[in-house]
Amino acid sequence: MRRTPRDSAESVRKISRRGLILGGAQLGFAGILGLRMRFMQVDQADEFRLLAEENRINIRLIPPSRGQIFDRNGVVIAENAPSYRITMVREDAGNVEDVIARLSTLVELDEDELNRALTEMDRSAPFLPITVADRVSWEDISRVAVNAPALPGVTPEVGLSRFYPHHETFAHVVGYVGPVSERDLARYEDPEPVLRIPRFQIGKVGVEAKYEEQLRGDAGAKRVEVNAVGRVMRELDRREGDAGTDIQLTLDSGLQEYCKARLGQESASCVVMDLEHGDILAIASSPSYDPNKFVRGISVADYSVLRDNNHRPLASKTVQDAYPPGSTFKMICALAALESGIMSADDTAYCPGHLEVGSRRFHCWKRAGHGWVNLEESIRESCDVYYYELALKVGIERIAEMARRLGLGEAPDVPMSAVTAGLVPDKEWKLRERGASWLIGDSVNASIGQGFVLSSPLQQAIMTARIATGRNIGPRLVKRIDGVDTPSRGGESMGMNENHLRQVRKAMHAVSNNRRGTGYRSRIVSEGYEMAGKSGTSQVRNQVVRNEDVPWEQRDHALFVNFAPYNNPRIAVSVVVEHGGGGSAAAAPINRDVTLQALYGGTPPLEAYPSADRSRIKAQQERFAREREERLSNASSRA
Structure with missing residues (x-):
C-alpha cells in the first residue's frame, strides 16, 4: 500500500526528533565526561601525583x-x-x-x-x-x-x-x-x-x-x-x-667490681651508700650472669643453667629479696623505746637466757644468759631477752612506726626491677592479711627481727644511713641524665632526739670495737677509720639445730650493717649472706673489707686490718689482683 505524502512527512519528523534527542544525550554525556576528566587532571592533579609518588617512593x-x-x-x-x-x-x-x-x-x-x-x-x-x-x-x-x-x-x-x-x-x-x-x-x-x-x-x-x-x-x-x-x-x-x-x-665501677669479687661464690649481696647525697656507690648480687647473652636472645641451654642454679643468679637480691633482719632490727626497737620515753639508755634488764611469755619460752642466743645489761651492752652483745622485754613495754605500733621512719616497709625509689617493699607488720596488717589478732608472741618475735618482719639489703643500708646521720636519706642511683645532675637524696632532719641517736651509734661502735662486741674480730684498726656496726642472724627454720648439721638451704642468713668512719660518717654498708650462718662470722668480714675499700678508694693498707688477719688479707688482695687481670684479658678477647 502506497504511503501518502502526509504519512511520509510525519515519519521524517519523528525520526528527526528522536535523532535530536539521542544526539543531545550523547553530547551531554560527552560533556559530563569531559568535565570529569578536567576535574581529575587539573583540579585533583596534585592529589593523584602524590598517590603516584607514594607508590614509587617509600619512607x-x-x-x-x-x-x-x-x-x-x-x-x-x-x-x-x-x-x-x-x-x-x-x-x-x-x-x-x-x-x-x-x-x-x-x-x-x-x-x-x-x-x-x-x-x-x-x-x-x-x-x-x-x-x-x-x-x-x-x-x-x-x-x-x-x-x-x-x-x-x-x-x-x-x-x-x-x-x-x-x-x-x-x-x-x-x-x-x-x-x-x-x-x-x-x-x-x-x-x-x-x-x-x-x-x-x-x-x-x-x-x-x-x-x-x-x-x-x-x-x-x-x-x-x-x-x-x-x-x-x-x-x-x-x-x-x-x-x-x-x-x-652513682656507682663506682672499681668498688662494684671489688664487691662482686669479695662476695665470691656465696649467694650474697652488698650495698654501699654515700651519706652526703644518698648515692649508691655499689650494689652487688652474687652470683651474677652475663647480660650480653640476652641481647640477641639467650639459648634454652644457657637459660636453664641460670634458672636451675639454687644460688639464683638471675635474682637482684639487693632489692628483690626480703629477709628477716634479725638482730639488726634491735636498733629500731631501741630508738622506738627511747623516743617514746618509756625507757632510757641506762635502764637495765636481766637476761637469764630466756623469757617466759604465757606458755612459751623465748630463748636468747646465749643460753647461759647475759645477766644485767643496759642498752649499749644489749646491742654490743646482741642480747635477745633485753628486746623481748622492751617490745612488751613499747608495743608493736611504736616499733612499726620507727621502722617506717628508718626506711623499712616501703619500696626504695630506685630504677631497678622487682623492688620489694619488705614488710613491717602491725596489728592492723595481721588482722587484714591473716584474719587473726596480734599476739604478744608476735611482738616478741618482731623485737629481734624475726616473725613477720622482712627487709631488703638496700633497706638495711638506708636504715643504717639514717641512724648515722639523723637525716631522711634516700637512695640515689642515677647521678646525671644528659649531663644534668639529678636532685640530691641527702634528706632533711628526721626530727629525732640527737642524744638518742648518739646512744645507739655509741652502742654500734662498741659492737665493732669493744672486745665483747659481736663484730670485734672484723674491726678496722686504722685511726680515724673505725666503723660502727651491728650483726644479725635470721632463722629460716624453727628447730634449734646447728647450721653445720643441716643442708645449706636450711641454714640461717647472715647479716651485718655498719657506717664509717664513726666520728665522721661517710658511708653505710649492708651485707647479707644467704644461709651463711652467724652474721658476725660470715657477713662481718665481708662488710669490713668492703668498707675499707670504699673509704680508701682502692686497696687499703694492711695496717688497717687486725694483725691476725693481715697475712690472709694480703693473699686475698693478690688473688683479686690476678683475677682482675684475667677478667680484663677475657673481656678484651670477648669484645
Whole structure:
C-alpha cells in the first residue's frame, strides 16, 4: 500500500526528533565526561601525583643509636659496639642450600640461628635480606668479602648492638636489652613504628628498662625508590635520627667490681651508700650472669643453667629479696623505746637466757644468759631477752612506726626491677592479711627481727644511713641524665632526739670495737677509720639445730650493717649472706673489707686490718689482683 505524502512527512519528523534527542544525550554525556576528566587532571592533579609518588617512593625508619650508660667516674657500663652480620637475599642467591654450604666452609654457622633464618626466608619476600649469621668476627666478614663472587646473594654488613663491657659486674643494676616481643608491644596502646623494626632492641630489666624512652632516642628516616613489587631501586635521601640520652649512674665501677669479687661464690649481696647525697656507690648480687647473652636472645641451654642454679643468679637480691633482719632490727626497737620515753639508755634488764611469755619460752642466743645489761651492752652483745622485754613495754605500733621512719616497709625509689617493699607488720596488717589478732608472741618475735618482719639489703643500708646521720636519706642511683645532675637524696632532719641517736651509734661502735662486741674480730684498726656496726642472724627454720648439721638451704642468713668512719660518717654498708650462718662470722668480714675499700678508694693498707688477719688479707688482695687481670684479658678477647 502506497504511503501518502502526509504519512511520509510525519515519519521524517519523528525520526528527526528522536535523532535530536539521542544526539543531545550523547553530547551531554560527552560533556559530563569531559568535565570529569578536567576535574581529575587539573583540579585533583596534585592529589593523584602524590598517590603516584607514594607508590614509587617509600619512607623507611632508621634505628636510633641507643644512649650509653656510665659510672660516676665516666667509665662505660653499657655501650653500642659494632656488630657484624651476614645477610642473604633469596632471589639473588639462586640455590640457597648450595650457597649456605659454601658459606659454612668460611664461617661457623649456628644451627639454631640458621634454621630460624631459613624459616624467615620462606615467610618473607624473595628480595628482602635475611640475617643468617649474627655477631660474627671481623675475620669472618673479611673472608666473606674476599669470596663474594662465589657467594651470590650474600652480603657482609655492620651495625650497632648493645654491649656490656663489664659482663657480670653490673647485670642486676643495668639489666639488658633484647629484641622487641609481642608481649613488649602489648604494653603500649599505640606502639611507636620504630618498635616494629626487625630485631630492634629495647630494655627488658633494670636501668635499661626503667629509662627505656630516654635511652631509645628518636628514629631517623630515609626515602627509597621502589618498583612495582616493592624492591628497593635506590636511596633518595636520609635523615639521621637523634641518639638516645646518656645516663650516668652513682656507682663506682672499681668498688662494684671489688664487691662482686669479695662476695665470691656465696649467694650474697652488698650495698654501699654515700651519706652526703644518698648515692649508691655499689650494689652487688652474687652470683651474677652475663647480660650480653640476652641481647640477641639467650639459648634454652644457657637459660636453664641460670634458672636451675639454687644460688639464683638471675635474682637482684639487693632489692628483690626480703629477709628477716634479725638482730639488726634491735636498733629500731631501741630508738622506738627511747623516743617514746618509756625507757632510757641506762635502764637495765636481766637476761637469764630466756623469757617466759604465757606458755612459751623465748630463748636468747646465749643460753647461759647475759645477766644485767643496759642498752649499749644489749646491742654490743646482741642480747635477745633485753628486746623481748622492751617490745612488751613499747608495743608493736611504736616499733612499726620507727621502722617506717628508718626506711623499712616501703619500696626504695630506685630504677631497678622487682623492688620489694619488705614488710613491717602491725596489728592492723595481721588482722587484714591473716584474719587473726596480734599476739604478744608476735611482738616478741618482731623485737629481734624475726616473725613477720622482712627487709631488703638496700633497706638495711638506708636504715643504717639514717641512724648515722639523723637525716631522711634516700637512695640515689642515677647521678646525671644528659649531663644534668639529678636532685640530691641527702634528706632533711628526721626530727629525732640527737642524744638518742648518739646512744645507739655509741652502742654500734662498741659492737665493732669493744672486745665483747659481736663484730670485734672484723674491726678496722686504722685511726680515724673505725666503723660502727651491728650483726644479725635470721632463722629460716624453727628447730634449734646447728647450721653445720643441716643442708645449706636450711641454714640461717647472715647479716651485718655498719657506717664509717664513726666520728665522721661517710658511708653505710649492708651485707647479707644467704644461709651463711652467724652474721658476725660470715657477713662481718665481708662488710669490713668492703668498707675499707670504699673509704680508701682502692686497696687499703694492711695496717688497717687486725694483725691476725693481715697475712690472709694480703693473699686475698693478690688473688683479686690476678683475677682482675684475667677478667680484663677475657673481656678484651670477648669484645
